Amino acid sequence: MLLQKYRRSKGQCLLYTIEYDQGQYYIQRDGDMKKAVPDAIVAGVAPHEATAELMLRTAIADIERLAGMEE
Numbered sequence: 001m002l003l004q005k006y007r008r009s010k011g012q013c014l015l016y017t018i019e020y021d022q023g024q025y026y027i028q029r030d031g032d033m034k035k036a037v038p039d040a041i042v043a044g045v046a047p048h049e050a051t052a053e054l055m056l057r058t059a060i061a062d063i064e065r066l067a068g069m070e071e
Contacts (some may be wrong), residue, residue: 003057008063009071016021018059025059028071033063034069 004018016034019026023040026033037043040050043058062068 002052002056006063008062008071010064011066014071018056018063020052020055021057022052023055025055027059027063032050035059035067039067 001019004020005015006018007013007015014029014047019028023042023043023045025037025043026062027035037058039046043050043055043062046056047050
């Protein structure tokens, strides 16, 4: 799995860690799992379209919107 650090641009501007790969991503902050999307269907994407790059962009959008997690 690939790893990316991302700092939210709003609110408390906290630093998140995103682990991602084709069809899945996991968002953590300070070692606590904030959101897990273990497959493309959960992300609402067709498996053949769920590239690693799309999963990273989706995770970043979730962090910015705090979709399915709290800050």
